Amino acid sequence: MSINMKKIFLIGDSISVHYGDYLSALIKECYELIPREGIKEALQNINMPIGGNGGDSARVLGFLKAQEDEERLNYDVLLFNSGLHDIKRIYETMEIQVELSAYEANLREILKLARVHRVMPIFINTTPVDDEIHFSFLKENGGITRYHADVIAYNHAAEKIMRENDVAIIDLNGYTASLGGNLYCDHVHFNDSIRKLQADFIAVKLAEIL
Structure with missing residues (x-):
């Protein structure tokens, strides 16, 4: 591994937990994807923001502030x-x-x-939600639901902020939506074949950006 290889730290929700290993394998000749602590813990209950699951924006911010306090915020790229x-x-x-x-x-x-x-920050937008599929899992998720309208609104707001700050955006939402039907293995997570395609898409975009 070259000492000049860019170090990339990936933090995100459970979707990133699922494609993370595939992405690491795809980019290892060019970039070092810094391992996130707690991935095994996150996989034990993929719906909960525990371990390596970044959770919501407040939790991601808190995690990065903790890294700052521990003088560990020293990578090249924040994905x-x-x-x-x-x-x-x-x-x-x-x-x-x-x-x-x-x-x-x-x-x-x-x-x-x-x-x-x-x-260097690079933002990956939020993947699609199928309202009907998500609602069918309502009881299993403790009465928690999501709506694609909110995905659109929050992605729009995030993308506006990124553009204002000249931050590159990887449109994982648009790419995933383009893959057609049979995407999900449950209410919001994707089949393994889709995770591999997502990793490949992100790897290509990283190469273009970096």
């Missing part, structure tokens, strides 16, 4: 995503986990943190 947990709603009340204004503020703080430490 990050937030959104899928931010848009979780309690079905009975429709209360959303992270309001849009708070989501936007968290993303701006993440970018500010990256700038301070001279880390």
Whole structure:
């Protein structure tokens, strides 16, 4: 491994947990994907923001601030995503986990943190939600639901912030949606074949950006 190889830190929701190993294998000749602690723990309950599952934007920000405190925020590239947990709603009340204004503020703080430490941020947008499929798993998810309309709104807000700050965006949402039907293995996670394709898409985009 070259000592000049760029170090990339990936943090995101459970979707990134699923494609992370595939991505690491694809880019290992060019980039070092820094291992995220707690991946095995995250896989034990992929719906919960535990271990290496970044969770919502507030949790991602908190994780990066903890890295800063421990002087571990020293990689070249921050490849990050937030959104899928931010848009979780309690079905009975429709209360959303992270309001849009708070989501936007968290993303701006993440970018500010990256700038301070001279880390290049790259944003991966939030993958699609199929309202009907997600709703069919409502009981299994403790009354938590998501809506594609929120995915659109939060992605739009995130992309506006990234453009304002000249941050590259990887459109994983658009790519995943283009793959057609039979995407999901449950309410929101993707079949293994889709995870491999997502990793390949991100690897190609990373090469273009970097």
